[in-house]
Amino acid sequence: MKPNILQLNPILVPAINARLDALYVMHRLFEQADKDAYLRAHGASISGVITGGHTGISNAMIDSLPGLKVIAVNGVGTDAVDLAYARSKGLPVTATFGALTEDVADLAIGLMLSVCREICAGHRFVTSGGWQRNPHPGALPLSHRLSGKRVGIVGMGKVGRAIAQRAAAFNCPIAYTDLRAMDDLPYRFVPELLQLARDSDVLVLAAAADRAQGIINAAVLDALGRDGVLINIARGKLVVEDDLVQALQQGLIAGAGLDVFVDEPNVPPALFEMDRVVLQAHRASATVESRTAMGEMVLASLAQGLAGQRPEGSLTT
Numbered sequence: 001m002k003p004n005i006l007q008l009n010p011i012l013v014p015a016i017n018a019r020l021d022a023l024y025v026m027h028r029l030f031e032q033a034d035k036d037a038y039l040r041a042h043g044a045s046i047s048g049v050i051t052g053g054h055t056g057i058s059n060a061m062i063d064s065l066p067g068l069k070v071i072a073v074n075g076v077g078t079d080a081v082d083l084a085y086a087r088s089k090g091l092p093v094t095a096t097f098g099a100l101t102e103d104v105a106d107l108a109i110g111l112m113l114s115v116c117r118e119i120c121a122g123h124r125f126v127t128s129g130g131w132q133r134n135p136h137p138g139a140l141p142l143s144h145r146l147s148g149k150r151v152g153i154v155g156m157g158k159v160g161r162a163i164a165q166r167a168a169a170f171n172c173p174i175a176y177t178d179l180r181a182m183d184d185l186p187y188r189f190v191p192e193l194l195q196l197a198r199d200s201d202v203l204v205l206a207a208a209a210d211r212a213q214g215i216i217n218a219a220v221l222d223a224l225g226r227d228g229v230l231i232n233i234a235r236g237k238l239v240v241e242d243d244l245v246q247a248l249q250q251g252l253i254a255g256a257g258l259d260v261f262v263d264e265p266n267v268p269p270a271l272f273e274m275d276r277v278v279l280q281a282h283r284a285s286a287t288v289e290s291r292t293a294m295g296e297m298v299l300a301s302l303a304q305g306l307a308g309q310r311p312e313g314s315l316t317t
Contacts, residue, residue, distance in 0.1 A: 003306050004045040006065070009052035011074060013288065016295030024048070024302070039064055048072065048302045053095070054264065054282075056080020062089065070305025072298045075285070076100065077235065079209065083316050092314040094301040098158060099293035100285035104206075105162035107284040108233045111257025112151075112167075112202055114278040115229050118143040121275035144227075144254075147171050152200030154193065154215075155207030155234065156182055163204055175199055178207075197223035202231060209235035216240065221247040228253045229276075233284045236261040245270045248277060259284045 005024040011017055020026055027046065032038040043064045051057050053075030059082050062068060071086060073095040086093045114120055118140070125131055125140055151167045153160045153176040164174045164187055174187040177196045181189035190196040197203055197220045205216065216230065216239040224230065230253060232239060241261070245268050247253045255276030261267050264282055271277050285291065297313075304311040311317075 003047045004042070005048045005050060005302065006042075006046045007050045008055050008057065009050070009074065011050070011291070011295055011298075012286075013291050013295050016292065016299070019295075019299060020050075023299075048306055050074055050298055050302070051081075053077025054080060059085050062086065062091070069308075070094070070302060070311060072301040072305070072311075074294055074298050076208075078315060079211075079235075087316040090317065092301075092305050092311050092317040094297070094305075094311045094313050095315065096294040096297045097313060099297055100290040101158045101162050103287045103290040104159050104233050104284040105166055107259060107280070108159075108163045108204055108206070108231055108257075109166045111231050111233070111259070111278055111280070112204070112229070113146055115231070115255040115257045115276055116144045116146045116149070116202075118275055120278050146202075148173075149201040150175070150199060152176065152190070152196040152203045153187075154178075154196070154203065154205045154238075155209075156185065156187075157206065157208060159233070160204075160206035161185070163206055172202075193220060194223050197221075197228070198225075200224065201227060202229045205230070205232040205234040205238050207234050207238060209238050213237045214240045216244070218243040218247065221253050224253050226251060226254060230256045230258075232257070233259045236264065241268055248274055 002025045005026055007026055007028045008030060010030055027042050029035055029038060044066060046065045047067050047069045049057055049071045051073055053073055057071060068091060071091060071093045076095050076097055078095055081093055083093060122140060147170045149172050151172045151174050153164055156176045156178045168174055175190050175196060176187050177190050177193055190199060193215060203224050221243060248256060257278045259280040260282050267279060271279060301311040
């Protein structure tokens with residue numbers, strides 16, 4: 001008999017879904033109109049859960065699944081899962097660490113280029129007919145180069161390191177802040193976030209953010225300065241959004257590239273028409289390659305957990 005798996009978020013890779021359907025009885029809760037009733041009807045049979053980093057799983061839902069053996073997070077964020085509670089239950093919780101590093105770092109560089117070179121503003125100028133109406137070279141303001149800009153990275157985990165490697169190829173001096181200096185890195189460690197902001201032309205948020213919140217506030221943005229750019233591919237909650245909007249409106253910083261927000265999918269409307277603000281819909285890992293690798297890790301976690309083994313990369317057991 002196939003094990004029963006509760007899936008809280010869709011997986012967008014057909015091949016992964018086909019393998020899940022071949023191996024398990026899949027209960028896709030996100031497709032159900034009355035989720036509470038569905039859980040009451042099927043909760044006792046569930047032995048594994050697939051969820052997303054943003055959705056996580058509540059302690060109440062864990063308690064409603066008496067046969068649960070493993071929770072596989074299809075993402076790297078675990079702040080929506082009470083890891084201590086799962087640990088107390090002996091439940092392994094896994095995440096797809098490493099699968100999305102390269103693509104998240106790529107998007108960070110893409111946002112840096114897009115903001116500095118005003119690529120999106122140029123695209124809108126062409127597609128709106130602005131270039132035809134005004135073909136003069138001065139119709140758009142001059143943009144700024146990325147090469148040589150001082151890049152400060154907040155969080156030097158796998159993603160932060162991959163961003164640093166890419167930025168270094170643009171001849172950007174790299175500095176970083178984290179809980180401690182890391183001896184294996186050639187980059188300058190700056191223990192204070194405010195000082196890192198003062199020393200940076202581009203400040204990139206790559207911190208895990210499971211516990212941090214609101215660390216990018218008015219003081220940090222003021223320290224970043226009028227020529228500074230903020231890039232966030234980590235977590236929206238790291239930024240005080242009202243402070244960011246005000247800093248952009250008043251020209252206290254030059255621009256921002258944002259893939260994540262405090263209350264997704266709700267984005268402050270004031271950001272929509274700013275030429276030096278580039279917005280994405282939390283898509284840093286949204287490539288076929290990353291999502292396939294993430295799905296493979298979810299499949300491995302389920303197989304190991306259901307077999308009574310400690311899944312590779314378990315955060316709780």
